[in-house]
Amino acid sequence: MNKKSFLSLVLLSSISVDVLSTPQELLKGYEAQSGMASSTRGEQFFNAKHGKEWSCASCHENPPNHDTKHIVTGKVIKSLSPNTNPERFIDQAKVEKWFKRNCNDVLAHECTAQEKADVLSWLMKVK
Ligand code: HEC
Numbered sequence: 001m002n003k004k005s006f007l008s009l010v011l012l013s014s015i016s017v018d019v020l021s022t023p024q025e026l027l028k029g030y031e032a033q034s035g036m037a038s039s040t041r042g043e044q045f046f047n048a049k050h051g052k053e054w055s056c057a058s059c060h061e062n063p064p065n066h067d068t069k070h071i072v073t074g075k076v077i078k079s080l081s082p083n084t085n086p087e088r089f090i091d092q093a094k095v096e097k098w099f100k101r102n103c104n105d106v107l108a109h110e111c112t113a114q115e116k117a118d119v120l121s122w123l124m125k126v127k
Pocket residue numbers: 046054055056057058059060070071072076077078087088089090091094095098099102103105106107119
């Protein structure tokens with residue numbers, strides 16, 4: 001293999017590492033593990049407190065269609081709705097990482113596949 005083809009191979013493999021998805025694909029994945037999503041249930045879940053101090057809306061606000069501020073650090077959080085922020089719900093690893101962390105903060109345990117499906121289906125409707 002010459003130097004040029006070796007370099008293009010390296011380049012190609014580094015590009016394919018981060019496999020991107022779509023909100024629709026992620027939603028299908030959650031629904032396959034649970035059942036049909038309900039955006040009504042998702043909206044209620046997002047805006048309610050679950051026995052602790054915060055709701056999802058504490059940091060992401062309602063409607064979550066604009067940049068907001070983290071309730072503790074004050075850092076800007078980009079809009080959570082995939083309709084106003086095309087970078088949302090396209091990277092499964094990132095989505096799972098933050099669902100895990102945020103659900104633990106709000107519920108004291110992880111969200112179920114049904115809860116994720118519900119919330120995502122609602123966020124996909126938020127304009
Ligand atoms: C204490 C503040 C805080 C609360 C409460 C919170 N989040 Fe977040 N959320 C963040 C931060 C910070 C990020 C990561 C930074 C970013 O991506 O802008 C994030 C990112 C996310 C992401 C990543 C989406 C993507 O594709 O980038 C999801 C999903 C999410 N939050 C869902 C939720 C849900 C559901 C709840 C309620 C159970 C919730 N969040 C509550 C602060 C919060």
